[in-house]
Amino acid sequence: MKWYSLALLAAPSQAALRFGCSTLSIQRLDPLVEPGRIPSAHVHQIVGGNTFNATMSGDLGEQGTCTTCTFTEDFSNYWTAVMYFKHTNGSYKRVQIMENDALPAGINGGMTVYYTQQDFNSNGNQKITAFKPGFRMTVGSPTTDSLSAAKGHVGLRFVCLDTKSTRFPELPDFPTKKCKRGIMTVHHFPSCWDGKNLDSPDHQSHMYNTAKEAFSPAGPCPSSHPIRMPQVAYETLWDTTPFDNMWPADGSNPFVLSFGDNKGYGTHADYVFGWKGDSLQRAMDSSCMFQACENGKPLKSQTPAQMNKCSVKTLVNEPTDGWLKELPGMNM
Ligand SMILES: *[C@@H]1O[C@H](CO)[C@@H](O)[C@H](O)[C@H]1NC(C)=O
Ligand SMILES: *[C@@H]1O[C@H](CO)[C@@H](O)[C@H](O)[C@H]1NC(C)=O
Numbered sequence: 014m015k016w017y018s019l020a021l022l023a024a025p026s027q028a029a030l031r032f033g034c035s036t037l038s039i040q041r042l043d044p045l046v047e048p049g050r051i052p053s054a055h056v057h058q059i060v061g062g063n064t065f066n067a068t069m070s071g072d073l074g075e076q077g078t079c080t081t082c083t084f085t086e087d088f089s090n091y092w093t094a095v096m097y098f099k100h101t102n103g104s105y106k107r108v109q110i111m112e113n114d115a116l117p118a119g120i121n122g123g124m125t126v127y128y129t130q131q132d133f134n135s136n137g138n139q140k141i142t143a144f145k146p147g148f149r150m151t152v153g154s155p156t157t158d159s160l161s162a163a164k165g166h167v168g169l170r171f172v173c174l175d176t177k178s179t180r181f182p183e184l185p186d187f188p189t190k191k192c193k194r195g196i197m198t199v200h201h202f203p204s205c206w207d208g209k210n211l212d213s214p215d216h217q218s219h220m221y222n223t224a225k226e227a228f229s230p231a232g233p234c235p236s237s238h239p240i241r242m243p244q245v246a247y248e249t250l251w252d253t254t255p256f257d258n259m260w261p262a263d264g265s266n267p268f269v270l271s272f273g274d275n276k277g278y279g280t281h282a283d284y285v286f287g288w289k290g291d292s293l294q295r296a297m298d299s300s301c302m303f304q305a306c307e308n309g310k311p312l313k314s315q316t317p318a319q320m321n322k323c324s325v326k327t328l329v330n331e332p333t334d335g336w337l338k339e340l341p342g343m344n345m
Contacts, residue, residue: 028141028296029129030243030312031303032083034060035320036110036122039095040329041342044069045149045216045283052329055155055272056341058095058110058249060123062088062287065325072146073287079323081123084296084312088287091126091247093200094155094270094280095333097340098256101267104336108268111195111252114177117304119317128243128297131204131231142206142240143294144286151216152202153281155272160186163278167226168201168246171277177250183227187266187277195253196268200282201227202245205234216283243297247282273343 038059041052048068059065062077069090077088096108110122130141153169163169163185172179173188174195188196203222210219221238224231234241253268261267269275286293292312299311307314331341 027130027300027302028298028306029127029302030084030296030306031115031125031127032306033113033116033120033125033317033320034080034082034091034123035120035317035323037061037063037065037081037090037323038325038327039107039333040327041331041333042067042328043092043283044090045151045285052331052342054342056095056107056333057092057271057283058122058124059090059092059325060126061090063323063325064088064287065090067328069285070147073285074146074289074292077287077289081320081323082126083307083314083320084292085315086289086292086313088289090285090287091124091282093124093198093247093249093282094272096196096198096251097269097271097337098253098259099267099269099275100259100336101261104338105269105340106256106336107334108251108253108256111177111250113248113250117317119321121317121321123249125248127246127248128293129228129246130297131241131244139241141243141297143288143291143297144242145211146286147211148286149212149216149284150202150220151281151283152200153279155270155274155279155281157278157281158276159278160276163276163280166280168199168203168222168224169280169282170199170227171280172197172199174250180227185278187268187275189266190264191257191260192253196251198247198249198251198280199227200247200280202282202284204231204242204244205238206240206242207238208240243293245284269340271340271343273340
């Protein structure tokens with residue numbers, strides 16, 4: 014028996030984090046792609062730490078005082094575009110975000126965030142190196158405008174929800190039929206790092222993706238980007254059901270992303286690292302899975318009510334909700 018427990022001790026870790034973050038803010042800010050610009054080009058939903066601002070720098074883990082995420086040492090920010098419904102009369106209404114079934118009840122909107130090993134199948138077969146303070150990256154681009162390019166963005170997908178737990182099939186663009194329970198957007202980031210740059214001019218070339226789809230097995234990191242970082246992914250569930258009786262008569266997809274994209278080819282997401290100290294590295298070196306990582310084993314955590322209390326000031330004074338004549342920032 015002894016050799017067996019030693020073998021377990023020597024085995025690499027298998028940590029996988031999956032946690033909820035409630036909505037921190039919905040406004041036109043983008044400190045990564047358009048730092049300092051108030052307002053930025055289009056509306057985002059943002060979750061995470063309260064150091065979120067039009068411009069962000071330094072070690073966010075040392076600056077934050079609250080977070081909308083489950084783990085209280087995670088002051089990172091995670092954001093994506095938001096979804097609007099376009100009525101045949103030309104007006105827009107923001108699609109509300111709903112909670113993931115897999116999470117504790119009571120989380121206000123937001124998204125589900127994953128930090129996994131290379132993939133679920135090869136858990137623990139290599140060292141995962143946590144991001145460093147100042148690290149940031151994006152995936153996808155609002156300027157992507159073809160289906161073939163969207164298919165090439167293997168980590169960026171839409172799921173037509175029959176129930177809140179539907180996960181397949183994953184589509185490269187918006188579902189074209191009514192989805193019974195809503196639409197889920199999925200954003201997987203690349204996880205191989207060049208080992209040098211915390212960011213790059215396009216916010217992407219310091220990273221390299223080896224995953225093929227969803228959480229499927231990822232190939233080894235190339236020599237240009239040799240360091241395996243956590244596989245970060247977001248899931249956001251959009252409640253399209255209030256619009257079921259307002260679909261256009263011709264059956265065409267009435268949903269658009271906040272930059273006016275009704276195909277979904279330009280779906281994208283942003284990440285700014287902000288875990289305090291070595292907390293993320295400790296988590297990735299442990300062998301906890303999902304909610305078992307909470308309550309100090311090894312990560313400090315909080316309740317949905319505490320998560321929902323964290324917020325930031327809205328710097329852009331404009332409505333993003335209710336019936337709008339145009340998408341904020343898209344007057345054309
Ligand atoms: C956000 O940034 C502005 C300058 O752009 C600054 O005046 C403000 O204090 C910052 N807010 C917080 C909460 O740090
Ligand atoms: C479009 O329809 C919605 C829903 O009935 C309504 O609230 C909105 O005011 C309408 N917009 C215009 C411009 O008529």
